[in-house]
């Protein structure tokens with residue numbers, strides 16, 4: 001099976017033998033309440049989804065990542081994974097001290113060994129990571145709202161933070177075991193923040209023609225208002241799998257993580273994470289992880305050209321559309337037609353139909369998927 005990025009699957013969950021001591025240290029350390037985004041990052045570090053990271057980034061890694069798209073030790077890494085702390089908190093911390101992360105119920109869930117306290121220049125961060133400092137970019141907007149002081153250091157997870165639809169939470173160690181049990185030698189990962197339309201289905205089945213298995217791993221953390229809800233994502237995929245996929249060749253799990261909207265850089269990050277989950281391939285579609293018109297439609301494909309130390313293979317697929325003349329879903333690599341013969345397939349179009357409760361053409365969405373969205377009703381299908 002494919003090796004984790006950096007060679008070792010990281011596990012920072014507390015061991016039974018160390019629990020009493022770590023809990024005592026967590027009781028004594030200053031407490032930092034964190035939002036769900038940060039809690040999800042802590043969880044992903046702990047379960048090895050972000051291997052080789054063992055904690056939130058120290059300054060050397062942060063600067064190397066934004067400027068060179070690599071960790072200070074050299075492995076490719078493209079997006080910052082930071083623990084932002086209020087300036088007042090930073091003055092209480094010693095470089096060799098500890099910090100306890102607490103969730104929204106004030107329950108401690110992780111202990112950070114403080115190795116680095118530093119300031120982030122937000123403009124440089126935004127320009128290098130998002131390619132823009134434009135405030136209308138949702139990633140830039142979120143960055144602006146965060147404190148500029150950060151703490152880096154190894155973490156130990158004491159317990160899992162609260163997760164919605166917990167039954168879909170799956171660890172890299174578990175997917176690796178499942179893939180082995182199912183004798184999947186090659187596994188294609190599909191990352192999405194949408195419900196499945198026919199273009200997604202086309203790409204997934206294209207990958208399944210050569211891969212042994214398909215791992216659909218929708219990102220289900222924080223998203224901008226108007227995006228599809230977590231429940232809508234899981235329930236539509238269950239309906240799609242039930243009616244249109246061989247059940248023994250697909251797996252559905254939630255990637256509990258915030259959407260960063262970092263386009264090409266985030267595409268590479270998504271690939272690293274899926275390699276850690278044991279996938280040999282990842283589907284990279286049109287404008288992967290993009291938002292608005294901030295990135296070129298195939299920038300995410302090109303982002304992999306500069307990467308040489310990833311073992312996972314990006315499947316750079318063109319954006320499918322529906323062609324009446326060809327009588328099916330096609331791409332501009334397989335169909336010569338245009339104009340009135342072809343119809344776009346996009347999440348934006350699907351959303352519009354669902355919001356307006358209009359009948360959706362079958363070339364856009366499977367009726368069983370639309371039924372789920374209708375049943376959930378507009379207010380539950382979308383993030384508000």
Ligand SMILES: [Zn+2]
Pocket residue numbers: 323324325326327330335336337
């Ligand atoms: Zn055609």
